[in-house]
Amino acid sequence: MVGTSQVGKTSICLRLKTNTFIDSAFSTLGTDFMLSKLKSPDGRVIQARIFDTSGQERFSRLVSGFFHGSDLAIFVVSFDEIESLSELESKVDEVDEHCDPPPLKFLVLNKIDLPGALDGSWPLKREDVEAASEELGFDRIYLTSAKTGEGISELFEDVAKELLGLVRMDDGEDSEPHETTKLVDHDDYDDEDMGKGCCCK
Ligand SMILES: Nc1nc2c(ncn2[C@@H]2O[C@H](COP(=O)(O)OP(=O)(O)OP(=O)(O)O)[C@@H](O)[C@H]2O)c(=O)[nH]1
Ligand SMILES: [Mg+2]
Numbered sequence: 001m002v003g004t005s006q007v008g009k010t011s012i013c014l015r016l017k018t019n020t021f022i023d024s025a026f027s028t029l030g031t032d033f034m035l036s037k038l039k040s041p042d043g044r045v046i047q048a049r050i051f052d053t054s055g056q057e058r059f060s061r062l063v064s065g066f067f068h069g070s071d072l073a074i075f076v077v078s079f080d081e082i083e084s085l086s087e088l089e090s091k092v093d094e095v096d097e098h099c100d101p102p103p104l105k106f107l108v109l110n111k112i113d114l115p116g117a118l119d120g121s122w123p124l125k126r127e128d129v130e131a132a133s134e135e136l137g138f139d140r141i142y143l144t145s146a147k148t149g150e151g152i153s154e155l156f157e158d159v160a161k162e163l164l165g166l167v168r169m170d171d172g173e174d175s176e177p178h179e180t181t182k183l184v185d186h187d188d189y190d191d192e193d194m195g196k197g198c199c200c201k
Contacts, residue, residue, distance in 0.1 A: 001013065001050070001052045001074050002053055002055075002067075002073055002074065002075050002076070002095060003055050003075055003077060003078075003084055003091065004081055004083055004084040004087050004091075005027055005054065005055035005056045005081075006027070006055065006080075007055065007076045007077055007078040007081050007084045007110055007111075008076060008078055008110040008111060008144075009028070009052055009053070009055065010052050011024075011110075011146035011147070012076065012110060012144060012146045012152060012155075013032070013034060013050065013052045014146065015146045015149055015152045016036065016152060016156055017034065017036070019149065021146055021147045021149075023147075027054060027055075027056055028052060028053070028054040028055075028056075029059070030053075030054055030059050030063065031051050031052065031054065031059075031062070031063055032051070032052040033049065033050070033051055033052070034049075034050045034052065035047060035048070035050070036048050036049075036050050036156075038156050038157070038159055038160035038163070039157065039160055040157055040161040040164055041157050041158075041161060042161075044160070044164055045160070046160050046163050046167070048159070048160075048163060051066045051070075053066060055084075060094075064094055064097075064098050065098075067094070067095050067099055067103075068098050068099065069099065070095070070099055070103045071163055071166055072103050072104040072105070072106065072162055072163060073095045073099075073103045073104070073105050073106070074106045074108055074159070075092065075105060075106065075107050075108065075138075076108045076110050077107070077109055077110070077124065077129060078109070078110045078111040078124070079109070079111050079112075079114050079117040079122035079123070079124045080111060080114060080122055080123065080124070081124065082123040082124050084124065085124050085128060085132055088107075088132055088136065089132070089136060092105065104162050104166075105137075105138060106138070106142060106155070106158070106159065106162075107129075107133050107136075107138040107140075107141050107142065108141070108142045108143075108144050108155060109126065109129050109141050109142070109143050109144070110144045110145065110146060111145060111146075111147070112144065112145045112150060112151070113145040113148045113150070118143075129141060142154065142155045
């Protein structure tokens with residue numbers, strides 16, 4: 001999970017993990033780590049290591065160390081944090097600089113519950129996010145609200161789908177399973193376990 005401070009990265013993780021929302025003023029110190037079993041739309045399950053990084057500038061060097069080896073990076077911007085979009089390109093560059101090969105990339109526009117958010121009443125406009133998304137080569141934008149839960153399941157289902165694609169690619173006879181992703185036997189999967197675990201490694 002990557003993005004400037006206060007865009008809602010931790011809140012998205014919390015929604016995934018416990019299906020709750022806490023309006024907390026606590027900023028992440030450095031990076032938090034979670035293991036999460038994610039279910040793809042076709043029912044297959046993958047265990048992901050998810051790193052919830054701090055958006056605070058003072059942790060940037062520390063945080064970038066966690067980008068290394070990531071299979072997928074989730075970039076988060078939000079309507080009430082205008083610099084979250086202006087800094088998106090440098091965040092993308094930073095992640096690519098630390099990952100070889102570069103990870104898959106998802107773009108999330110969070111806090112769609114804010115009144116008037118989708119009508120352009122906030123500093124950050126949806127059209128500007130769409131333009132940046134196209135420019136930076138993202139396939140699509142996930143619209144989410146950690147507060148209401150809207151869009152969160154869809155986001156992580158697609159994450160699971162993409163990560164499963166990576167596992168399949170590494171599944172040749174001579175190749176080892178991908179170091180950072182692991183298929184989980186469906187029988188071992190417990191729905192309550194969904195999301196015990198946020199950048200996916
Ligand atoms: N209305 C609304 N508020 C949200 C949402 N997501 C997060 N917030 C609030 O936004 C603030 C920041 O949320 P965090 O999840 O801590 O943000 P963060 O990106 O993890 O911030 P850092 O850890 O500092 O990088 C908190 O007050 C949250 O309650 C959302 O979807 N809607
Ligand atoms: Mg946080």
